[in-house]
Amino acid sequence: MSTEQKIRTQLAENPVLLYMKGTPSDPKCGFSRNAVEALKTLEADYAYVNVLEAPFIREKLPSISNWPTYPQLFIKGELVGGSDVVVAMVEDGSLKPMLDAAGGA
Template sequence: MSPILQTKIESQIQNNKIFLYIKGTPQQPQCGFSAAVVQVFNALGQPYESANILEDNDLRQGLKEFSSWPTFPQVYIDGEFIGGCDIVMELNNRGELAQIVQEAVAK
C-alpha cells in the first residue's frame, strides 16, 4: 500500500467518530450487507461518514491490507476497527453497538 493511501485511510478513520467503508452510498447501498449496516447506523441516530469502495479500487484493495479483513463493509468507531456486517449485527442485537457508539460520540 502506498504511503499516500495509508495516510488517507488513517485520516478518514481518525477524523470521524464513525466511518463506514461500504459498497455504494448510504442513500443507495450496492449490496445487502452494506444496506444492513447502513440501516443499523441510521437507526442509532448518530452522524457517520462513509466511503464508496466501488469508486476507488486502490482504496478497496488497500483497506483489505490495512484491516486484515477481506470483505466489506468495514466499520470503524472511534478509530478502531469493529468488523463487518455479521459483527455489527451481532453487537447491535446484543445492545452493545449503541453503547460503543454513545461512548465514542461522548468523547
C-alpha cells in the same frame, strides 16, 4: 499522500466511519445495506467512504484492517467488524455505548 496515509487520515478525522459499497441512501450490496439499516435503527451519526468509487482504498484497506470484505465499520479508528458483526452488536445492545462514547449517536 499514499493510499495508506489517506485511510489513516480518514480514520483519524471521523470518529465513526463505514467503508461500504455504495452510499447510505443507495447501498450497492446486501451486506452494506444491512450495516446501514442497523446503524439507522440507532440513529447513528457516521461518515462513509464508497469503496466502489475509491478503488485504491478498496484494494488497500483489507491489508490495514485484516478484514477481507466490505462493509467495514470503524469507531475511533478501530475496526468493529463487518455487516454480520454490526447487526449482531445492534441486536445485543453492545454497539450503542460504543457509538455514544465516540459521539456517533
